[in-house]
Amino acid sequence: MHVKQLSPTDLHTKLTQHEKLVLLDVREVHEFDYTHIANSVLIPLRQIPDRLSEINPEDEIIVICHHGMRSQQAASYLVHSGFKNVANLTGGIDAWSCQCDPSTKRY
Numbered sequence: 001m002h003v004k005q006l007s008p009t010d011l012h013t014k015l016t017q018h019e020k021l022v023l024l025d026v027r028e029v030h031e032f033d034y035t036h037i038a039n040s041v042l043i044p045l046r047q048i049p050d051r052l053s054e055i056n057p058e059d060e061i062i063v064i065c066h067h068g069m070r071s072q073q074a075a076s077y078l079v080h081s082g083f084k085n086v087a088n089l090t091g092g093i094d095a096w097s098c099q100c101d102p103s104t105k106r107y
């Protein structure tokens with residue numbers, strides 16, 4: 001199955017239009033503590049299989065990491081686990097900072 005790719009600008013549009021989304025951040029705790037997109041939910045990549053029950057398969061889920069690699073892995077796992085509405089944030093939180101919200105710290 002194919003994982004949808006969502007650009008930072010498309011995510012920004014969805015957020016400004018107040019679409020109901022779950023922003024699933026799959027980075028590590030120290031990365032999340034340093035910077036994250038408001039209202040994101042943190043479940044580090046390695047914890048996804050054990051914490052799958054915390055994610056509603058009916059929600060629209062946007063998966064986020066630093067540059068888009070870990071989030072792609074997590075999004076693929078979710079799709080293969082039966083989740084229907086999953087997208088990977090292309091370029092991760094770094095691209096988000098560069099293209100949409102410079103107040104989001106880069107590292």
